[in-house]
Amino acid sequence: xxxxxxxxxxxxxxxxxxxxxxxxxxxxxxxxxxxxxxxxxxxxxxxxxxxxxxxxxxxxxxxxxxxxxxxxxxxxxxxxxxxxxxxxxxxxxxxxxxxxxxxxxxxxxxxxxxxxxxxxxxxxxxxxxxxxxxxxxxxxxxxxxxxxxxxxxxxxxxxxxxxxxxxxxxxxxxxxxxxxxxxxxx
Amino acid sequence: xxxxxxxxxxxxxxxxxxxxxxxxxxxxxxxxxxxxxxxxxxxxxxxxxxxxxxxxxxxxxxxxxxxxxxxxxxxxxxxxxxxxxxxxxxxxxxxxxxxxxxxxxxxxxxxxxxxxxxxxxxxxxxxxxxxxxxxxxxxxxxxxxxxxxxxxxxxxxxxxxxxxxxxxxxxxxxxxxxxxxxxxxxxxxxxxxxxxxxxxxxxxxxxxxxxxxxxxxxxxxxxxxxxxxxxxxxxxxxxxxxxxxxxxxxxxxxxxxxxxxxxxxxxxxxxxxxxxxxxxxxxxxxxxxxxxxxxxxxxxxxxxxxxxxxxxxxxxxxxxxxxxxxxxxxxxxxxxxxxxxxxxxxxxxxxxxxxxxxxxxxxxxxxxxxxxxxxxxxxxxxxxxxxxxxxxxxxxxxxxxxxxxxxxxxxxxxxxxxxxxxxxxxxxxxxxxxxxxxxxxxxxxx
Numbered sequence: 224x225x226x227x228x229x230x231x232x233x234x235x236x237x238x239x240x241x242x243x244x245x246x247x248x249x250x251x252x253x254x255x256x257x258x259x260x261x262x263x264x265x266x267x268x269x270x271x272x273x274x275x276x277x278x279x280x281x282x283x284x285x286x287x288x289x290x291x292x293x294x295x296x297x298x299x300x301x302x303x304x305x306x307x308x309x310x311x312x313x314x315x316x317x318x319x320x321x322x323x324x325x326x327x328x329x330x331x332x333x334x335x336x337x338x339x340x341x342x343x344x345x346x347x348x349x350x351x352x353x354x355x356x357x358x359x360x361x362x363x364x365x366x367x368x369x370x371x372x373x374x375x376x377x378x379x380x381x382x383x384x385x386x387x388x389x390x391x392x393x394x395x396x397x398x399x400x401x402x403x404x405x406x407x408x409x
Numbered sequence: 410x411x412x413x414x415x416x417x418x419x420x421x422x423x424x425x426x427x428x429x430x431x432x433x434x435x436x437x438x439x440x441x442x443x444x445x446x447x448x449x450x451x452x453x454x455x456x457x458x459x460x461x462x463x464x465x466x467x468x469x470x471x472x473x474x475x476x477x478x479x480x481x482x483x484x485x486x487x488x489x490x491x492x493x494x495x496x497x498x499x500x501x502x503x504x505x506x507x508x509x510x511x512x513x514x515x516x517x518x519x520x521x522x523x524x525x526x527x528x529x530x531x532x533x534x535x536x537x538x539x540x541x542x543x544x545x546x547x548x549x550x551x552x553x554x555x556x557x558x559x560x561x562x563x564x565x566x567x568x569x570x571x572x573x574x575x576x577x578x579x580x581x582x583x584x585x586x587x588x589x590x591x592x593x594x595x596x597x598x599x600x601x602x603x604x605x606x607x608x609x610x611x612x613x614x615x616x617x618x619x620x621x622x623x624x625x626x627x628x629x630x631x632x633x634x635x636x637x638x639x640x641x642x643x644x645x646x647x648x649x650x651x652x653x654x655x656x657x658x659x660x661x662x663x664x665x666x667x668x669x670x671x672x673x674x675x676x677x678x679x680x681x682x683x684x685x686x687x688x689x690x691x692x693x694x695x696x697x698x699x700x701x702x703x704x705x706x707x708x709x710x711x712x713x714x715x716x717x718x719x720x721x722x723x724x725x726x727x728x729x730x731x732x733x734x735x736x737x738x739x740x741x742x743x744x745x746x747x748x749x750x751x752x753x754x755x756x757x758x759x760x761x762x763x764x765x766x767x768x769x770x771x772x773x774x775x776x777x778x779x780x781x782x783x784x785x786x787x788x789x790x791x792x793x794x795x796x797x798x799x800x801x802x803x804x805x806x807x808x809x810x811x812x813x814x815x816x817x818x819x820x821x822x823x824x825x826x827x828x829x830x831x832x833x834x835x836x837x838x839x840x841x842x843x844x845x846x847x848x849x850x851x852x853x854x855x
Contacts, residue, residue, distance in 0.1 A: 243446065247439055252431035259432060272434055273441050280446065306692075309730045333422045338430050341423075360420040361427055388419065 228292045235283040243280055250293055251276070254300045260345055260357050261304035271307055275300040301362060305372065308354050335399065344394050352387035359384050459658055463610040463846050467819050470848060474757075474809040474817060602854045603816075604666040610658060611824065611845020613685040613739075617654035618838040619708055650693055650706050652837075654737065657687035659843065661743070665851075675749040675760065683768075685739040685841070689775065695720060696727040702782035705733050708836035709775065710784050712791050733777055740771040747802060758808040758816070766800040766824065793835035799827040800841070808851065816851040 226234075226245050234242020251272065258271040278299050286295055333341065345353060354373070358364045359380070366384070370377040665679030694703035699719045710716045747764025773794065776783040788796045804822025811817050825842040 238450070240443070240446070244439065244443075247442065251438070252433045255434040255438075256427070256430045256432040260427070265435075269435060269438050269441075273438055273445070276442050277445055277449075281449075306730065306732075333426050336426075338426070338432075341426050360423045363420075363424070 232283060232286060232292065235280055246279070247276055250296055253293065254296060257297055257300045258304060259342060260361065261301070261308060261354065263346055263350070263353075267307065271300065271304045275303045278303065301358075305354065308350055309373070332399075333395070336395075340398070344391055347394070348387050348390060351383045352390065355380055355383040356387035356391070360388075456658065460610065460612070463848075467821075467846050467848060470817060470819060471807070474811075477809070477811070601669045602667070603851045604664065604854075605816075605818065605849050605851035606662070606664055607679075607681075607818070607847050607849030608660075608662040609820075609845055609847035610660050611822075612656060612843030613659045613687055614656040614842050615654045615687050615830075616826075616838075616840040616842060619650075619652050619836065650691060650708070652689060652691040652707050654839065655688045655690070656843075657685060657737070659683055659685040659845065661847075663743070665745075665849070667749075673751045673754070675751060675762075676747075677749060677762070677764075678744065678746045681743040681745065683741045683743050685737075685741070687737045687739070689735040689737055691733050691735065692730055694729040694731065694733055694781065695725055696729065697724045698726055699724050700782050702780050703729060703733075704782050704784070705735055705775070705777065707735070707775070709773070709786055709793055711836060712793060713784065713786055714791050716784060733781055735775045735777045735781065738774040738776070740773070742769040742771060743767065744769075745802060747804075749806065756810040758806075758810075760806040760808070761804075762806055762820075763801070763803040765827070766802055768798045768800060768830075770794045770796050770798065770830070793831055793837070795828070795830060795832055798830050800824050801827050804847075811850075814853045816853065818847075818849050818851055820847040821845070822847065 226242070226249075231242050231246045231249070235246060254275060255268060255272050258268040258275070259265075262268040262271060275296070279296055282299075286292065336344075345356065348356060355369055358369045358372070359366065364372070366377050366380040369375075369380040373380070661681050661683035663679055663681030665677060665681075667675050667677035669675050689705075689707055689709070691705050691707045693706035695706060696703045697719050704710070704716060704719060743766050745764055745766040747762045749760040749762035751758060751760045753759040770788050770792070772788065773786045774783065775786065786792055786794065788794070802822055802824050804820045806818055806820040808816040808818045821844070823842075823844050826840040830839040830841060831837060
């Protein structure tokens with residue numbers, strides 16, 4: 224029997240383990256994919272997922288219905304992932320935007336790549352670039368919002384993003400060259 | 410999808426690529442969450458259970474006290490005042506020489522004694538005092554050694570002074586040509602001094618406030634910051650030390666003593682050992698080459714010499730930014746001084762009191778999970794805690810005289826710090842407060 228979100232929320236508010244399990248089953252795959260994008264290692268993604276769902280269960284009573292439940296959970300996963308990555312942001316020095324070579328925009332396509340390859344590309348990025356790419360390109364945050372979230376300057380956010388974009392384009396071009404003729408396999 | 414020069418298309422492509430993308434997590438993740446949820450529930454239950462135990466003990470004690478009071482109060486306060494004539498053969502009121510008090514419950518305890526007394530009643534009462542006249546009697550009390558002994562002439566202090574018929578055996582009641590007895594209410598002898606033992610439990614809300622907590626370089630070190638030892642630089646890009654301390658519980662025991670200053674006013678003091686527990690959460694752990702475990706970054710340990718020497722730049726291996734729960738175990742020796750006003754001062758007593766507690770800081774042991782180093786912060790110059798701090802106390806003490814000299818006491822109270830637990834130059838403040846319950850026994854020196 225499939226439970227509605229409201230039924231799951233009500234059950235979780237009462238601390239019912241069955242409802243918590245159902246909520247986890249319903250959204251864990253979606254959220255694990257998000258956690259994977261923000262992490263380098265599988266173990267790290269599992270830790271983020273675990274910590275996130277614990278926060279969800281602890282704070283489920285605070286969930287207001289002005290957003291959807293999966294969106295609310297996803298925000299918790301992203302915030303938890305950011306907490307995990309903050310240490311690495313410190314370890315990787317930020318670069319100034321002026322140091323970057325202007326990358327010429329070339330015609331690129333992602334259609335020849337599967338999720339697995341795209342995920343691997345994101346996870347290959349330096350940690351700072353990875354986080355900011357996820358926040359800007361996929362989550363849709365603005366640079367000034369990212370700067371506030373990560374307590375960095377807006378310029379640093381832009382430079383990291385530019386660096387991420389540059390690397391990804393480079394890898395896409397390389398892969399397209401290598402995989403020429405294999406497009407559409409994924 | 411064709412590539413475009415417009416950079417927004419680049420982002421849109423990535424968004425679309427991951428839209429609705431799912432990946433099933435390993436099955437073990439739910440197991441971890443499940444055990445964490447169970448652990449959290451256990452923690453919550455354990456904290457509540459400790460308080461409930463004390464409340465339950467106090468309620469039971471109170472219920473037993475009230476029941477005992479209802480059962481004994483009136484009878485034990487009443488005595489029968491006997492007067493005996495010297496001449497057992499021809500009792501005469503005018504010849505009254507001796508009198509003594511016998512608790513009424515003696516009479517109630519042994520029906521034969523009751524019958525013995527009552528069957529000779531010949532008169533009624535006057536005003537609020539019952540008075541009975543009777544002719545001299547001898548009686549036989551069988552089966553009650555305690556009553557017999559209590560009524561013996563030796564015990565009553567009239568041996569040798571009364572003309573006791575020689576034909577009475579020890580099994581016979583050796584009194585009295587009683588010519589009257591009356592019921593009176595007698596007050597217990599007032600006690601001026603007392604001493605006792607007590608145990609208690611209370612909430613411990615630290616009211617913790619953390620100030621400017623940064624991992625800072627030696628050149629930019631502020632007193633409030635969590636700083637590394639020496640002047641070696643630490644990267645200032647590290648996030649702020651985000652720490653807080655949540656409420657826990659205090660358990661205490663000790664001795665107390667008091668003196669009655671007047672009919673209503675009392676002064677009390679004592680010595681107590683108190684252990685308070687609270688939970689600190691911090692977000693930075695520092696791995697050093699000196700320890701297997703990580704060292705938590707909290708304002709509490711910033712000036713502990715042992716930790717500082719461990720946190721030399723050349724010994725720091727890695728920083729981890731994750732939330733760590735640390736158990737605080739504070740220990741104090743406390744000297745309360747309080748004044749009380751007795752609203753009731755009988756077998757059951759009720760007292761309002763207030764006073765000051767001097768808390769001598771003995772130490773705080775910070776401990777976390779297995780991978781976190783335990784750190785003890787003792788008193789002294791390095792400690793962020795004052796060696797001596799003061800709290801205010803207000804409470805309601807209820808006492809019940811269980812035996813002749815012993816009282817049981819229950820006191821709900823409220824304590825609040827009058828001065829911070831922490832030193833002026835610490836990077837945080839703690840002004841603990843909490844409701845509590847003390848129970849104990851008291852011996853009255855009459």
